[in-house]
Amino acid sequence: MAGPAFRAAAVRVRTPATSANLGPGFDALGLSLGLYDDVVVRVAESGLHIDIAGEGADSLPRDESHLLVRSLRTTFDLLGGQPRGLEVVCANRIPHGRGLGSSAAAICAGIVAARAVTIGGAERLDERAMLELATEIEGHPDNVAACLLGGFTLAWTDGGAARAIRMDPAGSIVPVVFVPGRPVATETARGLLPRQVPHVDAAANAGRAALLVEALTRRPELLLPATEDRLHQEYRAPAMPESVALVNRLRADGVPAVVSGAGPTVLALVEDGAADKVARLAGEGWAANRLALDAGGTSVLPLAA
Numbered sequence: 531m532a533g534p535a536f537r538a539a540a541v542r543v544r545t546p547a548t549s550a551n552l553g554p555g556f557d558a559l560g561l562s563l564g565l566y567d568d569v570v571v572r573v574a575e576s577g578l579h580i581d582i583a584g585e586g587a588d589s590l591p592r593d594e595s596h597l598l599v600r601s602l603r604t605t606f607d608l609l610g611g612q613p614r615g616l617e618v619v620c621a622n623r624i625p626h627g628r629g630l631g632s633s634a635a636a637i638c639a640g641i642v643a644a645r646a647v648t649i650g651g652a653e654r655l656d657e658r659a660m661l662e663l664a665t666e667i668e669g670h671p672d673n674v675a676a677c678l679l680g681g682f683t684l685a686w687t688d689g690g691a692a693r694a695i696r697m698d699p700a701g702s703i704v705p706v707v708f709v710p711g712r713p714v715a716t717e718t719a720r721g722l723l724p725r726q727v728p729h730v731d732a733a734a735n736a737g738r739a740a741l742l743v744e745a746l747t748r749r750p751e752l753l754l755p756a757t758e759d760r761l762h763q764e765y766r767a768p769a770m771p772e773s774v775a776l777v778n779r780l781r782a783d784g785v786p787a788v789v790s791g792a793g794p795t796v797l798a799l800v801e802d803g804a805a806d807k808v809a810r811l812a813g814e815g816w817a818a819n820r821l822a823l824d825a826g827g828t829s830v831l832p833l834a835a
């Protein structure tokens with residue numbers, strides 16, 4: 531049987547950073563942020579050419595082991611076959627190993643780009659299938675759900691298959707991130723988690739995660755209690771003591787702060803107007819970056835945009 535046909539034109543994909551967990555929603559909740567990687571993918575006559583600017587330009591591989599290329603390859607296989615050659619041009623802005631979903635962004639960009647350059651790709655791989663595939667590659671569904679769908683997402687796994695719903699966060703919420711210079715690999719941070727947790731802690735997180743859905747969408751005044759976590763942040767403190775100390779310090783001052791994803795970035799969810807105050811409270815040594823909320827998730831854009 532003949533393989534799929536491919537578009538001759540290049541495809542440009544924009545993919546957002548994401549913050550997973552948001553305190554109590556371990557491996558479930560995700561928020562899409564207005565900080566983006568861009569990739570242009572073009573089917574070529576032969577070979578694989580990768581060009582990288584920005585984050586990872588000095589360290590990422592330029593071969594088949596590149597995460598975005600692995601994601602492209604897996605998706606092409608699923609769509610019926612590989613193109614003869616590929617050109618991939620990456621403009622990376624999401625920092626790596628900081629808990630802002632750079633790996634999810636690379637994976638989602640690869641899936642969406644492969645689907646877009648394959649003629650008939652969109653009919654053969656729907657949104658649900660993309661989420662399942664992205665989760666399979668990433669290992670957990672929270673970042674990839676927010677990265678694909680944008681907004682505020684709640685992901686779960688049903689009989690082994692990832693599912694997610696998307697909600698709109700309240701427009702008054704401003705994400706402020708404090709990004710440490712040193713990375714911590716998600717794999718390392720996951721390795722610090724215990725296999726079992728006290729029932730009382732699991733019960734506390736269930737209540738707070740439910741409250742967080744209401745707080746983040748409609749009642750931001752509840753964000754402080756709604757972002758309390760007992761299941762992962764303190765266990766990860768040995769790998770990121772300064773970040774967990776900052777979270778605890780900001781929370782003691784009434785700021786809803788959490789470890790972003792697997793860390794070490796700290797995320798504060800403040801109401802418009804309080805962003806400057808949070809930057810001051812964090813104090814010396816911490817640079818505050820105010821981000822926008824992202825609504826659109828991973829998107830195919832016109833080439834010139």
Ligand SMILES: Nc1ncnc2c1ncn2[C@@H]1O[C@H](COP(=O)(O)OP(=O)(O)O)[C@@H](O)[C@H]1O
Nearest residue numbers: 597598626627628629630631632633636715716
């Ligand atoms: N744009 C990218 N292109 C290729 N690989 C990437 C890209 N972004 C992230 N990665 C890979 O993912 C790793 C970071 O993943 P991870 O430890 O899960 O941290 P993060 O919290 O940033 O997702 C990087 O070290 C790199 O191997």
Ligand SMILES: N[C@@H](CCOP(=O)(O)O)C(=O)O
Nearest residue numbers: 550557629630631716791792
């Ligand atoms: N739920 C995951 C989230 C990892 O997010 P990342 O941005 O650090 O990759 C976890 O907490 O391990």
